[in-house]
Amino acid sequence: MDIPKDNFPEWYNEVIERAKLVDKRYPVKGMHVWLPYGWKLMRNIDEYFRKIFTEHNHEEVYFPLLVPETDFKKEGEHIRGLENEVYWVTHGGATPLDVKLVLRPTSETAMYPLFSLWIRTHADLPLRIFQIVNVFRYETKQTRTFIRVREVHFFESHTAHATAEESEEQIRENIEIWKKVAKKLALPYVLVKKADWDKFPGAHYSIGAETIMPSGRTLQIATIHQYLQNFAKAYDIKYLKEDGTHDYVHQTTFGMSERLVGAIVGIHGDNRGLVIPPEIAPIQIVIVPIIMKEKERILEEAKKIEDELKPYYRVYLDDRDNYTPGYKFYEWELKGVPLRLEIGPRDLENNQVVLVRRDTFEKINIGREEYMEKIGELLKEIQENLLRRAEKEMREKIKKFENLEEVKEHKGIAVVNWCGSEECGHKIEELTDKKIIGIPQEKRKGICAICGKETDIVAYVAKPY
Numbered sequence: 001m002d003i004p005k006d007n008f009p010e011w012y013n014e015v016i017e018r019a020k021l022v023d024k025r026y027p028v029k030g031m032h033v034w035l036p037y038g039w040k041l042m043r044n045i046d047e048y049f050r051k052i053f054t055e056h057n058h059e060e061v062y063f064p065l066l067v068p069e070t071d072f073k074k075e076g077e078h079i080r081g082l083e084n085e086v087y088w089v090t091h092g093g094a095t096p097l098d099v100k101l102v103l104r105p106t107s108e109t110a111m112y113p114l115f116s117l118w119i120r121t122h123a124d125l126p127l128r129i130f131q132i133v134n135v136f137r138y139e140t141k142q143t144r145t146f147i148r149v150r151e152v153h154f155f156e157s158h159t160a161h162a163t164a165e166e167s168e169e170q171i172r173e174n175i176e177i178w179k180k181v182a183k184k185l186a187l188p189y190v191l192v193k194k195a196d197w198d199k200f201p202g203a204h205y206s207i208g209a210e211t212i213m214p215s216g217r218t219l220q221i222a223t224i225h226q227y228l229q230n231f232a233k234a235y236d237i238k239y240l241k242e243d244g245t246h247d248y249v250h251q252t253t254f255g256m257s258e259r260l261v262g263a264i265v266g267i268h269g270d271n272r273g274l275v276i277p278p279e280i281a282p283i284q285i286v287i288v289p290i291i292m293k294e295k296e297r298i299l300e301e302a303k304k305i306e307d308e309l310k311p312y313y314r315v316y317l318d319d320r321d322n323y324t325p326g327y328k329f330y331e332w333e334l335k336g337v338p339l340r341l342e343i344g345p346r347d348l349e350n351n352q353v354v355l356v357r358r359d360t361f362e363k364i365n366i367g368r369e370e371y372m373e374k375i376g377e378l379l380k381e382i383q384e385n386l387l388r389r390a391e392k393e394m395r396e397k398i399k400k401f402e403n404l405e406e407v408k409e410h411k412g413i414a415v416v417n418w419c420g421s422e423e424c425g426h427k428i429e430e431l432t433d434k435k436i437i438g439i440p441q442e443k444r445k446g447i448c449a450i451c452g453k454e455t456d457i458v459a460y461v462a463k464p465y
């Protein structure tokens with residue numbers, strides 16, 4: 001890499017381009033082309049979403065991209081929060097449409113008119129579905145690959161329940177699912193409840209999973225929302241109770257997006273390029289034959305190793321003729337492949353291979369009898385090491401402050417006592433030129449940084465992407 005990671009914004013752009021995750025030259029601002037390597041990474045994450053949500057009793061659906069204006073505008077708060085961000089379809093050919101259509105910015109307004117048809121009695125509940133689709137937001141701020149884009153690769157789950165308690169139970173389950181996703185991606189995070197003025201439009205409350213990027217800015221990488229009956233009332237989603245009366249359902253949602261890729265790039269990468277957690281890496285092991293002499297025998301052996309590994313791992317044999325091993329090392333390090341396996345004449349002689357870790361660059365000579373087992377161990381260790389390392393770095397960026405002047409300069413999350421009032425909240429944001437990204441579960445006795453009232457509430461104050 002030409003740019004060191006210390007210069008994070010430029011490093012981030014360079015690594016995405018050079019590792020060929022996306023092509024940013026597409027002629028619509030905020031929309032990029034997923035290239036094969038980037039798309040494989042995204043698809044591996046999607047596959048995990050499918051697996052984990054299926055295990056948690058969700059079913060996959062696919063709703064249309066276009067939503068009629070009449071349905072889009074049913075929930076007042078929701079529409080007020082989103083109407084400046086949506087793209088409109090107004091014509092079919094040269095004919096103006098009777099009812100304008102919205103490109104989904106998220107799918108509540110597409111799904112819930114159908115929920116009101118699907119859900120009749122308590123026997124239809126709970127309803128749990130998800131979809132993996134593209135959504136569109138007309139972002140006016142500066143766009144940034146994976147982090148702030150106008151066409152977003154998006155995961156959303158939607159659930160409907162008979163009672164408020166059951167929807168609360170779903171929120172707890174969603175948090176458990178999130179923990180598994182974060183572990184799979186080796187991403188550290190903090191969970192916060194969003195301030196009331198910052199919750200998802202139409203939600204009763206919102207929970208965000210926030211991580212800290214190397215720039216010190218926070219990135220929201222998952223959101224879980226409790227709607228209670230807000231949307232059910234707007235979309236008339238009622239069910240017949242066992243006692244013969246009707247009630248509105250209680251709903252929750254869970255959203256994640258390609259931001260997760262942005263977090264993986266930013267958090268794990270280093271001066272040599274990407275470092276991708278083994279669990280979701282497009283290629284887990286790259287085999288590089290070191291050919292100086294005995295070309296045939298080495299290639300044959302490398303092919304044999306590839307065949308041995310293939311049933312268990314995502315493996316790639318780089319047998320390209322016109323590149324030196326050094327060039328190949330450089331390229332696969334840039335692409336963040338967790339393990340490199342080298343085999344050369346000396347290894348052939350000693351009946352061994354050489355393994356090189358991407359996270360620590362440790363080199364390990366290992367006999368052909370044991371190498372399979374060793375690879376399993378190493379991939380597990382790399383996965384754990386990446387999470388441990390990232391977790392430590394993130395924790396170091398979370399600091400307590402009394403003085404708001406100092407908060408201004410802090411790169412990371414500042415923990416500040418706050419009485420909880422909206423007025424003081426906005427003052428904190430104004431004085432620090434940052435945002436209250438949310439309220440963590442942790443309590444700390446102190447006084448509100450603005451009004452001096454005693455409080456045990458703390459706010460997480462940071463500069464979010």
Ligand code: ZN
Pocket residue numbers: 418419420421424448449450451452453
């Ligand atoms: Zn206060």
